[in-house]
Amino acid sequence: MVHSDQGAQYSSSDWRSFLKANNLVPSMSRRGNCHDNAVAESFFQLLKRERVKRKIYTTREDARSDVFDYI
Numbered sequence: 001m002v003h004s005d006q007g008a009q010y011s012s013s014d015w016r017s018f019l020k021a022n023n024l025v026p027s028m029s030r031r032g033n034c035h036d037n038a039v040a041e042s043f044f045q046l047l048k049r050e051r052v053k054r055k056i057y058t059t060r061e062d063a064r065s066d067v068f069d070y071i
Contacts, residue, residue, distance in 0.1 A: 019026050051070045057063035 047067065047070060051066065055066065057066065
């Protein structure tokens with residue numbers, strides 16, 4: 001599942017084709033719902049500030065392991 005806002009780039013036929021080709025399901029909240037992403041945005045802001053910006057990962061697996069450890 002890929003959640004996005006209602007921007008034109010996320011409702012274009014190219015984007016929908018990309019999602020379908022990669023077996024992804026689009027998710028979009030209703031117009032005017034500004035709180036749907038607040039919790040996720042807060043979490044990712046803290047993750048970046050407290051963990052990711054302080055590190056240089058040598059491999060994707062190192063990054064994955066560190067983020068899972070943080071969570």
